[in-house]
Amino acid sequence: MNKIIALVVAIVVVLYAVTSMVFIVDQRHVAVVSGRGDETTLAGPGLHVKLPAPLQTVTYIDTRVLTVDAPDEDRYTTSDKIELLVNPVIRYRVTDPMKLIGETKGDVQSLPERLALLSRNALGDAFAKDSLTDALAKQDQIGNDARDGMQKAAASLGVDVLGVQLSRVDFPPAMADTVYKRMIAAREQIAAQERAKGTSEAEQIKADADRQQQAQLADAYDQAQSIKGDGDAKAAAIAAEAYGRDPQFYQFYQSMQAYRDSFKPGDVIVVDSSSDFFRFMRNPAGDTTPPAAPETPRKH
Structure with missing residues (x-):
């Protein structure tokens, strides 16, 4: 009976020794094997052997x-001294497990807290550079600035910060109404400035259009006067030529034009029929000699 108990104890001791010496690393992790002193080795995915604890210990790191x-x-x-409530989300990856183990003294579970502290300092610097309006409009840029501000300190931990996103940006309840009113007033001021700018531009466009219109009208008037002058000159030349060929016909034609322009339907005109103006009415030949008075018959 004592031999059986001793055998069982021996088997348990051997199994414990074997299990404490063999460890498996999956594809998602790497293992840092630490021994006495500062001696450490890195083990990738697969089956590995080490000395039993406490001679060597294994720390798994998610990559x-x-x-x-x-x-x-x-x-x-x-x-502009406005407080904001912000929830950041930090994306990171461990790139140097050996450095991480050395900087944290094997306490890799403290890494999230360290990164959160780094993000607070970096976000504080990023928000302090912008006003409230700019900060609300540039949240992605502020996250990128915070990421860049964290990189150097995170690299000393063997960590690469991939991004910082702001999942919540809000006002403290006590300040919300005041901040909203300030934002509304600022937007109304910007809107008024834009309307004034638009009105000024519209007036400028209208003035430019009026100047162009006046210039075009003046140019058109000059062209019309030039064309009219050429027409009058040609008409005068034609009239002169016609007068030279047949002066009597030309006088007759001019008189007919004058009669047409002078007499309108329905007009009542009292004139002296013996006037030279009516010579072509008295005689188609235009003779200016007044007609002889009819003889008075004699009584016998």
């Missing part, structure tokens, strides 16, 4: 892209 999502919001102040 995937991980996130740190702070459950509580932090307060940040903008350049």
